[in-house]
Amino acid sequence: MIEVRELTKSFGGTSVLRGIDLTLEQGQVLVVIGPSGSGKSTLLRCLNVLEVPTSGTVVIGKARLEFRADAKPRKADVLALRRQSGMVFQAYHLFPHFTALQNVMEGQITVRRTPKTEARAKALQLLAKVGLADRADAYPHQLSGGQQQRVGIARAMSIDPELLLFDEPTSALDPELVREVLKVIRELAEEGRTMMIVTHEMKFAREVADRIILLDGGVIVEEGPPEQIFGQPREERTRQFLSLLLEQGSV
Amino acid sequence: MNEQTNLDIFTDSFLPLLQAGIAFTVPLTLISFALGLVLAMLTALARLSEFSPLAWVAGFYVWIIRGTPLLVQLFIIFYGLPSLGILIDAFPAAVIGFTLSVGAYGSEIIRAAIVSIPKGQWEAAYSLGETRLQALRRIILPQAARVSVPPLSNSFISLVKDTSLAATVTVTELFQKGQQITAAVYEPLLIYCEVALIYLIFCTVLAVLQRQLERYFDRYSTV
Ligand SMILES: Nc1ncnc2c1ncn2[C@@H]1O[C@H](COP(=O)(O)OP(=O)(O)OP(=O)(O)O)[C@@H](O)[C@H]1O
Numbered sequence: 001m002i003e004v005r006e007l008t009k010s011f012g013g014t015s016v017l018r019g020i021d022l023t024l025e026q027g028q029v030l031v032v033i034g035p036s037g038s039g040k041s042t043l044l045r046c047l048n049v050l051e052v053p054t055s056g057t058v059v060i061g062k063a064r065l066e067f068r069a070d071a072k073p074r075k076a077d078v079l080a081l082r083r084q085s086g087m088v089f090q091a092y093h094l095f096p097h098f099t100a101l102q103n104v105m106e107g108q109i110t111v112r113r114t115p116k117t118e119a120r121a122k123a124l125q126l127l128a129k130v131g132l133a134d135r136a137d138a139y140p141h142q143l144s145g146g147q148q149q150r151v152g153i154a155r156a157m158s159i160d161p162e163l164l165l166f167d168e169p170t171s172a173l174d175p176e177l178v179r180e181v182l183k184v185i186r187e188l189a190e191e192g193r194t195m196m197i198v199t200h201e202m203k204f205a206r207e208v209a210d211r212i213i214l215l216d217g218g219v220i221v222e223e224g225p226p227e228q229i230f231g232q233p234r235e236e237r238t239r240q241f242l243s244l245l246l247e248q249g250s251v
Numbered sequence: 252m253n254e255q256t257n258l259d260i261f262t263d264s265f266l267p268l269l270q271a272g273i274a275f276t277v278p279l280t281l282i283s284f285a286l287g288l289v290l291a292m293l294t295a296l297a298r299l300s301e302f303s304p305l306a307w308v309a310g311f312y313v314w315i316i317r318g319t320p321l322l323v324q325l326f327i328i329f330y331g332l333p334s335l336g337i338l339i340d341a342f343p344a345a346v347i348g349f350t351l352s353v354g355a356y357g358s359e360i361i362r363a364a365i366v367s368i369p370k371g372q373w374e375a376a377y378s379l380g381e382t383r384l385q386a387l388r389r390i391i392l393p394q395a396a397r398v399s400v401p402p403l404s405n406s407f408i409s410l411v412k413d414t415s416l417a418a419t420v421t422v423t424e425l426f427q428k429g430q431q432i433t434a435a436v437y438e439p440l441l442i443y444c445e446v447a448l449i450y451l452i453f454c455t456v457l458a459v460l461q462r463q464l465e466r467y468f469d470r471y472s473t474v
């Protein structure tokens with residue numbers, strides 16, 4: 001289970017997250033939507049502790065960490081919490097000096113201390129799952145954007161995280177490559193993976209989400225099942241945001 | 252008649268010069284560069300460390316070495332330190348001088364290479380649960396190595412030539428040997444050109460090795 005309590009994050013004087021409360025049951029998919037600059041990436045990065053939250057509590061699986069403005073968290077606690085979630089980046093950030101296979105083995109070998117043969121077998125299995133069994137020995141620069149992102153997903157899953165985080169996983173992709181990545185994420189949802197996804201693909205959000213939150217100005221403006229958010233949103237702000245997207249033709 | 256003599260002098264002096272090169276110039280270069288690289292790496296890491304006294308000490312060292320002539324540094328080590336009761340033989344004194352030099356300039360190259368690796372690479376490593384040290388060792392340094400090969404190769408080739416400064420602290424390396432032979436046969440143009448030729452041969456071999464190393468790193472692309 002994932003729990004976030006009164007999470008805040010400021011950069012210098014600007015507060016970007018202003019008290020986020022969230023609960024996510026195992027196997028649920030939460031989609032995060034909201035205008036640019038609303039703090040979506042920051043929220044995900046805080047859960048993966050790529051940004052250290054200013055205050056609040058994060059519980060993911062067995063790890064629980066309380067952040068305080070007046071004290072740095074202990075490194076061991078940060079690592080423990082971070083290892084509960086896997087991150088899929090908008091720009092993939094694959095390791096360019098490793099093959100696809102090595103990218104998916106890296107976390108297992110270095111972090112999990114899994115024996116090499118075992119790590120390799122699991123990496124191959126994960127690559128097969130994202131449809132890339134035949135590209136295991138390719139370097140990232142030899143792969144298309146969609147293929148790279150699927151390796152990114154396999155890599156994030158390789159450490160068996162409680163929670164998978166996706167920060168606009170398809171935004172950097174050409175339209176014809178978006179579908180292959182969304183298909184993989186949809187399959188993971190069907191398998192019962194717990195996931196948090198930031199996306200502007202509203203059709204996909206509607207299909208895959210158990211719940212959707214709309215973030216604006218660092219607070220959750222509205223939270224509910226997709227039928228509510230897209231059918232009868234309760235907040236004026238949600239309506240505005242969706243109609244804006246509608247104008248841009250992405251719903 | 253005269254030309255015949257010149258050719259004799261050339262062939263007679265070639266072997267002693269090459270020997271001096273192989274016995275002193277090459278080991279001086281290799282040892283100083285190897286030790287210097289280790290020092291450069293440690294210095295670069297110290298300067299990037301979150302522990303500020305360490306970063307400060309490293310920065311101070313680089314500042315001193317880069318801001319003073321290598322020749323003066325060698326003189327201080329070989330001729331100056333004995334006044335403090337520290338006597339170092341010529342060869343180790345030269346090794347110390349060149350190592351400190353490679354360490355300082357090399358650390359700047361390595362630091363720049365580390366900083367040039369995109370932040371996303373650190374984050375991807377962290378997101379897998381790697382520690383800072385693991386991320387550095389597994390992800391950042393291998394990529395930084397690739398970036399630093401051309402500038403470090405340049406330093407290496409410069410070092411081969413800079414070792415001629417060791418002549419001033421009585422190491423009988425290639426250049427010093429050339430001076431000795433010149434004093435005996437009095438053919439400065441011929442002998443010094445010969446010395447230059449042998450440096451050129453050493454540097455050419457290195458340039459070939461550099462190209463092979465770069466080719467090895469070209470197996471992947473970062474773009
Ligand atoms: N490292 C940082 N330092 C300072 N300000 C930051 C930093 N990271 C993010 N911000 C600011 O925090 C706010 C929220 O950024 P964030 O990236 O979380 O938004 P977002 O909802 O993901 O936007 P987008 O849809 O454009 O990706 C922005 O105003 C941004 O400028």
Ligand SMILES: [Mg+2]
Nearest residue numbers: 040041042167
């Ligand atoms: Mg973002």
